[in-house]
Amino acid sequence: MSQRNKDLTTSLHDLITGDEDARVCKDIPESACNDQPRNFFSYLIANLLGKIADEIASARLILPWLLASVGAPAAFTGFLVPIREAGVLLPQLVVAAIIRRMAIRKTVWLLGAGLSGVALALMAVATGGLSGTVAGWAILGLLIVFSLARGLCSVSAKDVLGKTVSKGKRGTLMGWSAGISGLAVLAIGVYVEWFAGDAPLAVLAWLLAGGAVLWFIAMGFFAAIREQPGATEGGGDALSVALQSFGMLKTDVLFRRFVICRALLLSVALAPPFYVLLAQQNTAEGLVGLGMLIIASGIAGSLSSPVWGRLSDYSSRLVMVLAALAAGIQGILLYALVAATDSPWIGSAWLYAGLFLTLSVFHGGVRLGRKVYLVDMATADTRAIYVALSNTLIGIAMLAGGAIGVLADIISVQAVILVLALLSLLAAFWAWWLPEVTRD
Secondary structure (H helix, E strand, O other), X not given: OOHHHHHHHHHHHHHHHXXXXXXXXXXXXXXXXXXXXXXXHHHHHHHHXXXXXXXXXXXXXXXXXXXXXXXXXXXXXXXXXXHHHHHHHHHHHHHHHHHOOOOOOHHHHHHHHHHHHHHHHHHHHHHHHOOHHHHHHHHHHHHHHHHHHHHHHHHHHHHHHHHHOOOOOHHHHHHHHHHHHHHHHHHHHHHHXXXXXXXXXXXXXXXXXXXXXXXXXXHHHHHOOOOOOOOOOOOOOHHHHHHHOOOHHHHOHHHHHHHXXXXXXXXXXXXXXXXXXXXXXXXXXXXXXXXXXXXXXXXXXXXXXXXXXXXXXXXXXXXXXXXXXXXXXXXXXXXXXXXXXXXXXXOOHHHHHHHHHHHHHHHHHHHHHHHHHHHHHOOOOOHHHHHHHHHHHHHHHHHHHHHHHHHHHHOXXXXXXXXXXXXXXXXXXXXXXXXXXXXX
C-alpha cells in the first residue's frame, strides 16, 4: 500500500471510529496497532460481502422459493432451516478447540469462505440443470457443505476480530457492515421484484452465482488482514466438556426449563420457509412476490432489533413471551384465511410480504430474548458451558424438527403453519412461567 493510500485509509478510519489516533489500542497486541486501519477496512469489507452472500442463499427465504421453483417436494423445505442452523452450531464445539491451538486463525475463515463460495456456485449449477427430487437432494447436500463452511467462518471471525481490531471499535465495524449490507439486500429485493424479468430459475441461479463471487472476493480482503500470531495453549476440547456436562439437565432445574423453552421456540424459527412456500403457491408464477419478501425481511431486521433489545434489558422473559405469542396468533389467523378459499386476499403478494415482515420481527424477538435470558441466567462460571451445551441440544432438536416438513406433502403447507403456530403458543406459555432474570 502506497504512503498516500495508507494516509487516506488512516484518515477514513479515524473519521468512522471517531478516533484521533488509529494507533490507540485496547485489548489487542501492541504489534497490531499500526495495522488497525488496514485491518479495520479489510475485515469490514469481507464481513459485508459475506452478509450479502448469506442473504442471497437464505434458508428462510431464497432457498424455499428455489426448491418450489425446481419442483422439489415440500418435505425438503422443512429441512432447510434445521440444516442451515445445526450445520453452524454443532461443529463449532470441535472447531473452537482446534482454532485455539492455531497461532494464525484467519486461514480457517479463508477455508470456510472458499467452501461457501464453491457450495453456492454448485447450487447455481444445480438450479439450472436439475429438477424435482434430484434437485432437492442436491441443494440440501450443498446446503450441508455451506452450513459447515459458515461454521468455520463464524468461530474464526470472532477470534480474528478480537486480535486485529481494538476494543471500542468492533461495534462500529459490525454496525457499518450490517447497515450497508441491509441496503444492498433491499436493492436486491427491488431488482428481483420489478426488474428481474420472466425467467425465475435463471435469475435464482445468477443470484447464487453472484453470492459465490462475493465469497471469493471476500477471501481477498480477509487475506489482506495482518494478523499477529496468538497464544496456542489453554482451553480444553469444548465437545468433551459439553458431553460430560449433560448431567446438568438433571441437576440444574432452571437450565433444563430454559432448554425446553428454547426447543419450543424453534417453532418460530421453522415457520418462515413455509410462509414463503405458501406465498409461492398462491401468487402469480415466476418471481412475483419474492422481491417483496426480501425487502420485508431487510426492513424487519433494521426496525425491530433496537426495540427488542431495549425491551430485553427490561425483561428478556417477556420478550420471548410476546414474540412467541404473536407468531402463534398470526399463524392461526393465516391458516384460517387460507381455509376460507373464497378470500380475495389469498393471492395478494402484498399480504405475504406483510406477514413475512411481522414474522421476521417476531423471530428477531425470540432470538434476541433467549440470548439475553441465557446470558443473564448464567454466572461467569457457568456461562460457557450453558452456551456450549444448549447449542448442542438445540442443534440436534433442529435436525429432528426438520421432519415437520413431511406434513406439507401429506396434508398441506397451511397445516404445517398451524402446527408450528400452536407450538409457538405453547412456547409462550412455557416462557411465561420461567423466573425473571433480567430485572433485579
